[in-house]
Each structure stands twice: as structure tokens, then as C-alpha cells.
Amino acid sequence: MPEVNLHRVTVTASSDGIRQTLNEFEQFCGAQGLSDDVRRRFLVALDEILSNVARHGSPPHVLVQVDFKVAGNTVTVIVEDEAVPFNLLDAPSPDTSSPVEQRKAGGVGIELVRTLVESVRYEHTGGRNRLTLTDRTSRPADHS
Amino acid sequence: MTINEAHEAGVVVVSPQGRIDSTTSAILERHLQGVAAAGQTRVVVDFTGVDYISSAGLRVLLALAKRGRDQKGRVALFGMNDSVRQVFELAGFVALFTIAPSRADAIHSAMA
Numbered sequence: 001m002p003e004v005n006l007h008r009v010t011v012t013a014s015s016d017g018i019r020q021t022l023n024e025f026e027q028f029c030g031a032q033g034l035s036d037d038v039r040r041r042f043l044v045a046l047d048e049i050l051s052n053v054a055r056h057g058s059p060p061h062v063l064v065q066v067d068f069k070v071a072g073n074t075v076t077v078i079v080e081d082e083a084v085p086f087n088l089l090d091a092p093s094p095d096t097s098s099p100v101e102q103r104k105a106g107g108v109g110i111e112l113v114r115t116l117v118e119s120v121r122y123e124h125t126g127g128r129n130r131l132t133l134t135d136r137t138s139r140p141a142d143h144s
Numbered sequence: 145m146t147i148n149e150a151h152e153a154g155v156v157v158v159s160p161q162g163r164i165d166s167t168t169s170a171i172l173e174r175h176l177q178g179v180a181a182a183g184q185t186r187v188v189v190d191f192t193g194v195d196y197i198s199s200a201g202l203r204v205l206l207a208l209a210k211r212g213r214d215q216k217g218r219v220a221l222f223g224m225n226d227s228v229r230q231v232f233e234l235a236g237f238v239a240l241f242t243i244a245p246s247r248a249d250a251i252h253s254a255m256a
Contacts, residue, residue: 019167040196040227043163047198051166096236100209108235109199115234 004071005032012061013053013081021046021066025077028068034075035138041116042077045133048109049079049088057083070137077133086129087122089114147175155186155218155254157247161193164201173204185217186254190247192223197231209240218242222250 009024011017022043029039046066053064067078094107113120118135145168148159156179160172179187187208205221212219220242224232232238244250 015167018165022163022165022167036225037227043196044165044198044227044231047165047167047200051198051200054166094235097239100206100213100240103206103210103240105199105203105206105235108202112199112231112234116230 004069007068009066009068011064011066013050013057013064013083014061015054017064018047018050018054021050021064025066025068032070032075032137034070037139038075038135038137041135042075042133045113045117045120046077046079048113049131052088052109053081053083056086057081059083073137075135075137079131079133080128082128085124087124088131089120089122145171147172149175149179152251153255155188155251156184157188157190157251159190159193163195163197164204165196165198166200169200169204172201173207176204176208180211180215185212185215187212187217187219188247188250188254189219189221190223190250191221191225191228194223194225194228196225196227199235202231202235202237205237206240218254218256220244220250220253222247 007024007028009021011020025043025046050064053062062081062083064079064081069076088110091107091110094111095104117133121132123130146161150157158175158179162168164172209219222244224243242253244253
């Protein structure tokens, strides 16, 4: 059986809550010896997911529970909130090609969640939104 | 987040340190608005001290690019690590900016 290391953070969907979660994740990565590449992929994804809940989640300042887990060579981050059901994976793809005058940044964050982390799964279960993000603890040097 | 600013050959070089995400992007936004308010239209953003950037930071840079366009200014970026570069690529932001290979090239590009 591989060793499993788990860390849980419960915060409000707010700027302070996001900051606290990101700081805890940084510490978790340091303790687990995760690469900068993997650490940064998850930090961006976490910021996008949590800031989305903070902006659009109803009720405001809903509680969010975040689990970080390393088992074998897999990193898993699970984000659960009790806001109204919302599957961010259903959001439309952003505009990534129009010139600067017409460009809008909307939808870019969700696209980053979908593409930076190897696997993202959404469920609505027990009255909660649950996003499960998984990736390998290390990737080959080139990420093309 | 800490932001340093240097002036060189009529170009403002803005160097944010740390993460640019939803918890810090307002600081960068305010700094860049100050640069614009001072009438500086030739701007270089130095990414050598930036660990990662999320969409909140991209939003601030898009506003900078739009201002640059409106004011006939010049914006150049340099010093991105692989993670920042990848976020720019995935967001389709590479085409919106001059991304220079070095500080000197970025300043040169912003002067042109």
C-alpha cells in the first residue's frame, strides 16, 4: 500500500480564504517535495476555482472545504462547497483569438482549470459541488 | 506582493514579485494605473520574480495592453518562467504582447 498524505483546509469563499488555501497548499507541496511545475498548475487551478465560488457562489461567503492528497505518484485536490449547483466544466470556451481591442478575459480561468491539470471531474453530491483534480506528482520536463 | 519600478531610456520597467492571482492582482492593477496616470505609455513588465499567474492577473495585463493601444504606447514583457509562459499560451495571450527574450530587448522594443 502506498503511503497516503492528506491535508484538509476549510475556509470561506473570500479573498482571505483563498489566500489561506494557497498558502497551505504551498506548504503541503514543500512537505511532499512536489515539483514547481505541479505546484504551480494546482495553485492556478485552485485560485480559479475558489475565486469563481467567491464571485458567483450563492450564498456569499459559503464554506469551502479543500483536501490535498498525495498517494503514490498521484496528487489529488478535492474542492467541495455548499453553494448552488454549478459545474464550471460546462462553461463555454473563452475567446483566445480576437485582437486586443475586442478581447475579453471571461472564461479564461475555467479554461485554465480544464487544461492545466490532467484530470478534472465534477459531481453534485450530498448537496455539495465537488471538483476532483488529479495529476502526477511529476511530469517530464517538457509539458508540450 | 511587492512591485518595484525602474525608469530607463524613457521606459518604465515594472517588476512584480511573487504570485499574480486573485489575491494580489488588484495591487498590480493599481500600480499600472498609476503608471498610466503619470502619462507613461512605454511600459515593460518584468516577470523574473513572478512565480505564477492566474486569469485575475491576465485580466490586469489585458487592460494594460488595451490602454497601450488607445494611447499609442508600447508594452513589452520578459522573464517568464515555463508556468507563466504556458498560461499565456493556453489563454491565447501570446499574440497580444511583445514577449522579449531579455530585459534589454524588452526595453528596446518599448522604445521603438
